[in-house]
Amino acid sequence: MAVAPLTDEQREIRDLVRTLARERIAPRAAEIDESHEFPWDIVELYREHGLFGLFFDEEYGGLGTGTLLALTAIEEVSKVCATSGLILAVQELGSLGLKLAGNDEQKERYLPRLASGEWLCAYALTESGSGSDSAAMRTTARRDGDDYVLDGSKRFITNAEVANLYTVFAKTDPQGGHSGISAFVVESDTPGFQVARLEPKMGISGSTTGELVFEDARVPAANLLGQEGDGFKIAMRILDRSRPGIAAQGLGLAQGATDYALEYAKTRETMGKPIAQHQLIAAKLADMETACEAARGLLYKFGQLVDDGVDGPELTKASAQAKLFCTDTAMWVTTEAVQILGGYGYIREYPVERMMRDAKITQIYEGTNEIQRLVIAREMLKENRAFLLAGVG
Ligand SMILES: Cc1cc2nc3c(=O)[nH]c(=O)nc-3n(C[C@H](O)[C@H](O)[C@H](O)COP(=O)(O)OP(=O)(O)OC[C@H]3O[C@@H](n4cnc5c(N)ncnc54)[C@H](O)[C@@H]3O)c2cc1C
Numbered sequence: 001m002a003v004a005p006l007t008d009e010q011r012e013i014r015d016l017v018r019t020l021a022r023e024r025i026a027p028r029a030a031e032i033d034e035s036h037e038f039p040w041d042i043v044e045l046y047r048e049h050g051l052f053g054l055f056f057d058e059e060y061g062g063l064g065t066g067t068l069l070a071l072t073a074i075e076e077v078s079k080v081c082a083t084s085g086l087i088l089a090v091q092e093l094g095s096l097g098l099k100l101a102g103n104d105e106q107k108e109r110y111l112p113r114l115a116s117g118e119w120l121c122a123y124a125l126t127e128s129g130s131g132s133d134s135a136a137m138r139t140t141a142r143r144d145g146d147d148y149v150l151d152g153s154k155r156f157i158t159n160a161e162v163a164n165l166y167t168v169f170a171k172t173d174p175q176g177g178h179s180g181i182s183a184f185v186v187e188s189d190t191p192g193f194q195v196a197r198l199e200p201k202m203g204i205s206g207s208t209t210g211e212l213v214f215e216d217a218r219v220p221a222a223n224l225l226g227q228e229g230d231g232f233k234i235a236m237r238i239l240d241r242s243r244p245g246i247a248a249q250g251l252g253l254a255q256g257a258t259d260y261a262l263e264y265a266k267t268r269e270t271m272g273k274p275i276a277q278h279q280l281i282a283a284k285l286a287d288m289e290t291a292c293e294a295a296r297g298l299l300y301k302f303g304q305l306v307d308d309g310v311d312g313p314e315l316t317k318a319s320a321q322a323k324l325f326c327t328d329t330a331m332w333v334t335t336e337a338v339q340i341l342g343g344y345g346y347i348r349e350y351p352v353e354r355m356m357r358d359a360k361i362t363q364i365y366e367g368t369n370e371i372q373r374l375v376i377a378r379e380m381l382k383e384n385r386a387f388l389l390a391g392v393g
Contacts, residue, residue, distance in 0.1 A: 003297070003304050006068070006069065009065070010069045013065060013073075014069060014072050014073065017051065020045065020077075021076050021079060025045070025081050028081065028084075029351065029354070030348075030351065032205070033205050034348075036206065038161075042084045042087060043087060043120070046117055047116065047117040052091050052117035054070040055070050055088070056095070056111060062115040067241075067307055068304055068306075069303075071244055071245065072248070073088060074089050074245055074249055078251070078256070079256035079259070082203070082204055082358035082359075086207050087207070089249055090123070090158050090159050091120065093121075093242040094163065095121050096167075096242055097183055097225050098111060098185060100234065100241075101183065101230065101234045102185075105222070106185065106222070110165060120159055120162050120165075121166065122157055122159035123157075124166050126154060126155050126156050127152070127155055132371050134232075138171070139170040140171050141170035141184065146220060146222075147220055148172070148184065148218075148224065150214040151214055152170065154212040156199065156209055156365075157209065157211070158365075159207070159208060160198065160210025162208055166186045166187075167183060167185055167238070168184050170182060170214075172231075173228075181229070182226075183231040185225065186217070190217050191217065192215050192216045193212065193213070193214055194212075194213050195212055196210070196213045197210060197211050201361075203357035203359070203360060239319075239366060241306065242366060243366045243367060244302045244303070244319055244323060245366075246327060246362050247299050247302075247325075247327060248299060249362055250326040250330035250359065251295050251326045253333075253355050253358055254292050254295065254326070254329045254359075255292045257336075257352050257355045258288040258333060260351060260355075261284075261288070264341055264344075281340060284340060287336075288336055291333055292329065295326040298325050298326065299322045301322070302315075302319055302322045316375065317376055320376045323369070324369050324373065327363045328369060330363075331359045331360060331362070334355045335359075337355065337356070338352050
């Protein structure tokens with residue numbers, strides 16, 4: 001499928017994001033990494049320029065410019081700062097439950113505040129004993145009058161402490177397996193809900209990752225998304241649409257590292273010439289650039305499918321392929337960039353070591369890349385391609 005180019009209006013917005021990334025975010029990236037502090041100034045920058053609106057429809061105060069453009073925005077920011085790119089991606093992740101399964105009242109209550117960036121949001125599926133096997137979750141939600149009472153905990157939740165709204169998954173029927181799970185939106189000031197701790201990490205240091213604890217936390221029944229028992233399906237539909245945000249983060253990291261390594265290789269000389277003119281380095285650069293372009297093809301194809309209204313198995317497979325390939329590319333390309341810079345690549349003064357540390361998480365969260373391979377293979381096994389083999393053999 002050929003990917004349609006961005007319209008003039010979309011290109012203008014992409015270029016604005018690119019300029020903001022280069023001029024306002026890039027100079028902050030190393031500090032954000034060193035300080036391990038959530039970058040509220042970057043959130044303010046996004047608010048000022050309406051960038052959170054990229055992820056929302058016009059009727060809720062968003063720009064209504066579509067998924068392809070939103071993905072390119074995450075890519076542009078992540079070229080210079082993966083933590084800042086993640087802030088955009090998680091505004092999508094944390095709000096998709098409302099967009100896909102919320103009723104009109106819930107959407108009107110929350111989406112405008114998320115579209116403006118007045119509120120940040122989060123997605124809370126993982127627990128200490130259930131990551132890839134999310135149906136093994138133990139957090140429960142018991143109906144009591146007009147409320148649900150939540151008990152349990154969630155682990156590794158991005159935007160813990162900075163989010164105002166959490167999409168939380170819990171078992172309304174503890175014996176019910178997948179169909180015993182329900183989804184809720186939980187406001188951060190809900191009595192009985194607290195962030196117990198934040199995790200120190202290898203990379204994306206400015207992003208908060210925390211443990212959420214629910215002790216008799218009363219959530220209004222009006223905050224149930226869809227029907228009781230819909231939670232697992234909602235969680236998976238959200239991930240189908242949000243994973244490419246992580247793919248865009250990975251692609252940004254890979255392209256940012258390629259661009260940096262290229263400029264370095266043009267000026268660093270050994271044996272009387274720039275290292276870019278040594279064939280082994282030139283070949284690395286060529287492979288890095290080609291991998292980025294291939295990854296971009298998969299990512300933009302996904303964006304185009306969503307903008308064309310495609311849903312179902314085709315979208316699931318395209319999402320997993322984009323996530324898998326973009327993030328494996330991020331890890332490989334950033335490691336090659338460190339190699340091209342030699343000893344300088346390994347020290348903090350140069351950004352590629354940060355990019356390499358940041359890249360690792362993209363292969364893990366929102367479904368590890370092992371899980372993406374399982375998803376892709378599962379979809380392949382459902383397809384019937386026997387007709388392609390007619391006459392073969
Ligand atoms: C920084 C960070 C941010 C995160 N943000 C969020 C968030 O915002 N919200 C949220 O809900 N979660 C979040 N997570 C959790 C993340 O999605 C999980 O860590 C991830 O899904 C893996 O789960 P796990 O850590 O329990 O690993 P496990 O599921 O225990 O997996 C361990 C290993 O086994 C492999 N494996 C597991 N099952 C299979 C299988 N069937 N076949 C083959 N291999 C398998 C995995 O790929 C992995 O390599 C975050 C995690 C981190 C570290």
